[in-house]
Amino acid sequence: MSRVARVLHAPDATLPRAASLPWMIHDGRRIRTGTAAQLRPDFRGLLRDYRRRDFVVPYPGGSLKFGGRTLVMGVLNVTPDSFSDGGLLLDPERAVAAGLAMEGADVLDVGGESTRPGADPVSTDEEIRRVEPVVRALARRGRLVSIDTAKPAVARAAFAAGARILNDVTALADPDLAREAARARVPVVLMHMKGTPRTMQRNPIYGDVVAEIVDFLHGRMDRALSVGIPRARILLDPGIGFGKSPDHSLEILRRLEEFRSLGRPVVVGTSRKSFIGHVLGRPVGERRDGTAATVTAAVLRGADMIRVHDVREMADAARMADRMK
Ligand code: HH2
Numbered sequence: 001m002s003r004v005a006r007v008l009h010a011p012d013a014t015l016p017r018a019a020s021l022p023w024m025i026h027d028g029r030r031i032r033t034g035t036a037a038q039l040r041p042d043f044r045g046l047l048r049d050y051r052r053r054d055f056v057v058p059y060p061g062g063s064l065k066f067g068g069r070t071l072v073m074g075v076l077n078v079t080p081d082s083f084s085d086g087g088l089l090l091d092p093e094r095a096v097a098a099g100l101a102m103e104g105a106d107v108l109d110v111g112g113e114s115t116r117p118g119a120d121p122v123s124t125d126e127e128i129r130r131v132e133p134v135v136r137a138l139a140r141r142g143r144l145v146s147i148d149t150a151k152p153a154v155a156r157a158a159f160a161a162g163a164r165i166l167n168d169v170t171a172l173a174d175p176d177l178a179r180e181a182a183r184a185r186v187p188v189v190l191m192h193m194k195g196t197p198r199t200m201q202r203n204p205i206y207g208d209v210v211a212e213i214v215d216f217l218h219g220r221m222d223r224a225l226s227v228g229i230p231r232a233r234i235l236l237d238p239g240i241g242f243g244k245s246p247d248h249s250l251e252i253l254r255r256l257e258e259f260r261s262l263g264r265p266v267v268v269g270t271s272r273k274s275f276i277g278h279v280l281g282r283p284v285g286e287r288r289d290g291t292a293a294t295v296t297a298a299v300l301r302g303a304d305m306i307r308v309h310d311v312r313e314m315a316d317a318a319r320m321a322d323r324m325k
Pocket of ligand 1: 084265
């Protein structure tokens with residue numbers, strides 16, 4: 001049983017002191033200490049969020065529905081240097097064809113800047129030049145497109161071209177990006193990262209990795225709310241591999257259920273990542289089966305959407321896992 005689940009099932013008389021539970025946060029109230037009677041409303045709210053499975057996330061022109069099968073986000077990197085598919089889709093026509101071929105993808109996540117460890121930054125103009133035609137063509141063909149960017153101007157151009165979701169690996173570090181998302185009324189994926197892509201894999205250290213990420217995501221949800229992005233449009237992502245050692249990534253997957261206490265859909269991106277290579281000793285081109293195992297584990301532990309490169313295969317893995325929940 002996870003630690004949150006253990007707390008939720010504890011008889012009132014033995015509720016542990018909150019000082020050891022930094023992730024017990026609900027509706028902006030942090031549970032510090034108190035008698036069982038004082039804590040009961042907080043636990044009730046937490047339990048309600050924790051049990052929640054059905055979410056409707058509106059975007060301009062439609063809505064994402066969670067609670068049935070796990071949704072699938074297909075990765076389309078229009079970059080020369082992404083860690084697993086860099087250079088393959090730099091030509092817009094190829095990128096569009098690859099997106100259209102992603103059978104079973106609910107969302108196509110278009111990105112124009114690699115976030116792999118040590119990646120070089122890309123200028124705003126270059127990033128727009130890469131993603132805009134791809135977003136426009138896919139949106140015109142009726143695909144739901146998310147834009148994977150941390151730059152306000154890129155997001156604005158992508159929304160104008162038809163992107164309907166913002167996927168931000170910096171979780172609204174830039175207030176201008178938050179305002180763009182609020183203005184466009186799009187859902188946002190808030191992802192946790194420790195450090196920056198340049199530095200994040202240099203010996204990341206956590207006390208309790210899950211507790212720290214939950215706390216961080218809670219803070220970034222508040223930031224989103226404060227600029228006018230409603231709760232209903234927020235999705236959360238623990239950021240596998242972003243400032244995490246292989247053990248951290250594995251622990252996040254092992255304890256994924258705990259993120260449910262935040263009461264929002266959980267997105268998980270394990271696809272082909274280095275922790276899989278670390279466990280299996282496989283290069284990036286040979287991590288599909290390992291990825292399928294992580295997708296299965298993530299779905300069984302409550303992921304609402306998986307972000308993957310091998311869409312058809314991982315959609316199958318997710319569909320099987322859905323039936324075993
Ligand atoms: N991972 C990557 C990029 N964006 N977004 C979310 N929400 N979650 C993730 O786990 C995530 C993400 C890294 O993968 P990829 O896009 O394949 O590589 P690169 O950043 O090198 O383009």
